[in-house]
Each structure stands twice: as C-alpha cells, then as structure tokens.
Amino acid sequence: MRNITTLATVGVFLLSYGMAEAGEMFVFPKNGQSKEQQEQDQFACYKWAKEQTGFDPMKPVEHASTAPPQGGAVKGAAKGAAIGAVGGAIAGDAGKGAAIGAGVGGAGGAMRKRKSEKQHEAAEKKAEQAQEASVDGYNRAFGACMEGKGYTVK
Secondary structure (H helix, E strand, O other): OHHHHHHHHHHHHHHHHHHHHHOOOEEEEEEOOOHHHHHHHHHHHHHHHHHHHHHOOOOOOOOOOOOOOOOHHHHHHHHHHHHHHHHHHHHHOOHHHHHHHHHHHHHHHHHHHHHHHHHHHHHHHHHHHHHHHHHHHHHHHHHHHHHOOOOOOO
C-alpha cells in the first residue's frame, strides 16, 4: 500500500509540475477537502481537461519546425556559374558567362533563402500561437472542473 501512495504522490508532483509549465494555477480547497482528496480531484480534472481539449501538459511540446535554410546565395551562385559557363561557352566566352551566371544565381538564391526564412518564421509563430491556445483551453477546462469539485482556482 505504501508503494501505491508513493507512486500517487510522485504522480501528483509531476502533474503539478506539468501544470506549472502549462501556466501557473493556484487551487485552494474552499470546502475543507483533505490533501489526499485534493490530489485525487486534481488527477481526475487533469484527465478530464486532457480529454476535453486534446492537450496534455505532461507531454513535452514537439516542434515540427525544421532549421531555416542555409547557403541560398552560395548555392545559387554555384548553379548560376555552371549554367552561365555553358551559355558563355556557346557564345564564345565561358568565363564571362560564368561570372554573369554566378551573379544572377547568387541574387536569386539569396532571394529564395530570405523567402524561405520568412515562411519558416511564420510557421514557428503559428505553432507558438496554437500552443498558447491549447494551454489556455486546458487551463480553463481544468479550472472549471476543479471549481465544480468545490475549489477556488486562480
């Protein structure tokens, strides 16, 4: 029986830690509930809020984002130089064609990289906003549940 109590205490500690990460919330037993009763009620409300919102404050947040693109100008210049050299060779001056191609390719690569970086930043911001909305929804559901069980939640 002691092991079950210890596991329950550890679980409540982790649950409380996860809630603190999700957003700080204070729960006060206004009807004189015991600490054990409050722990049981918090766990029941954790499960209920998780089911209602689909958000679990105990799970680490997974970022689906990837690293922003690297080397756009350099890659573009290399590709442009190669294409320019071929075009320049046909016209009679491979070196001049390569130089022009490198300049055009570098500028194009830099523009593509910046566009990709902006898209990456926008995706990260959107993910952050979705995370905040999930945390807020979970906290509201958890608070409603605890208030329904006779606690003051702030």
